[in-house]
Amino acid sequence: MNNFIYKTDSMVEWLTNWLQQHLHNPLLVEIVKMLVGAGVLAGFVSVLAMVLIYIERKVAAHMQQRLGPMRVGPHGIFQTVADSIKLLTKECITPQDVDRFVFNLAPLVCFVAAFVSLSFIPFAPRIQAVNFNVGILFILGISSLGVFGILAAGWASNNKWSLLGAMRAGAQIISYELSAVLALLAILIFAGTLDFKEIVESQRNGWWIWRAHGIGIVAFLIYTIASTAECNRTPFDIVEGESELTAGFHTEYSAIKFAMFFLAEFINVFLVCAISATVFFGGWMPFHIGDMTALNGIFDLVPPFVWFFGKVFALVFVVMWFRWTFPRLRVDQLMRFEWKYLMPLALINLGVGAVLAAYGGFFFNKF
């Protein structure tokens, strides 16, 4: 089963050897590799945001029986480039009596929280910017720092309604984080590790969503719902619902600061779908079923990064599908749903999952 490691493994090997020939200090080699990783990730994030925004607009349009951007470039593919240029050249208006330092810092906090978390995701067998043995714990912690950015933005805007939106956002995000983490935990018990690379490796015999049968499916559904709420997307977007509090916590932001919030939202969507794909759908693992080597051979022909991006974009499509189908929940309905229904369900799921994992009640266990 080794021939499916398409070329990323050897690419990283080649890069390491080349660097070692030219710089004879192993520490320097590591530093250069880290810088290369950071640079690639930064470029990737920019392109990814543009692609995701374009996809969102097209998906939204076709679900509403219209066409979306069609004029800027063939079928509107340069629309997001035009929007980025527009946002870069707009004037950054700062209202009177804002808390300047916090006002300028808030978008950066949101963006950094989302961007740093992206470095832990394994995109392909050795393409992973940071390998950390408590990867998931770290990601869940860092991505929670996004709430700071939102609260800071709402407070510093000197605007009652922004503050209201930010408070709602804070309450919503910290509530739904609980269910999201509990849902992930149910699968992590089966996988036995918090390290992203090991989680993907543990799915070599099959993806957790079907290997941990009912628990996997329920955990996946809970995680999808909770993470849609985490990203402040419909049906949970009372925070920034464009017809409610104008634009919620980012009403007073213009130009590049608004672009940072916007970027952070889309990177968050990608991040959450990437975590979901890694934990539930096997990351870059092809669709294998245990020991059926003939079937597995067919699936091995597709390179791992194609598997990864295919899964992530399918999940991103589902999240967008939710947005353009469902109406918005009121804030009290939202909180009630989380605390009275979703969290107890996630806890029960975790309990049953723990029992099953202890007694080996899942497919292709090693017991």
Place this chain on the structure above:
Amino acid sequence: MNILRKSIDGIKGLLSGMTMTLYYFMRFDKVITQQYPENRDRLIIPPRTRTRIALTQDAGTGEYNCNACGICVKACPNGSIAVDRERDPVTKKWKLAKYEYRFDRCTLCGLCVESCKSDGLHMSQQFETAVFSRDELVQILNADYRPPGDKPAVEANPAPAAPAPAQNPVPNPGAPAPNPPGNV
């Protein structure tokens, strides 16, 4: 177990909504948007579209159906229509002399078309009616005058005794059929 039944109903409702959006997502032919300047030669304008009005011509003789009764003048809520008429010396009936239509005041409400009893008015489905000067918006709709916005090739002046085509200069598959012959 009311909560269970309500949950299952809820989930079924959500899934049915999602199937509908997915259906519209997959069906590109059901897109309603038309990309305007490129599709001018195959425009589909719904028949009830409210556009500039025009006098209906009899298909057989090419004469206007309008008998200058003045009901449309009374029906118009803001006085956009003015009718000048003269008595025909032979038949002693009123005949239309000048049908003045002020397009700058018209609200496209359609009351004139609805209230006309002799099928004399219809919505012409011309929407490319921008002009450069306000004077061009006071239009004369009957035979001797050319309403602005028409292409010069297809004239609103009917040739007498020629089967008059529809008055729409932009060829239009969705245009309403001209009045059936035999209407006075």
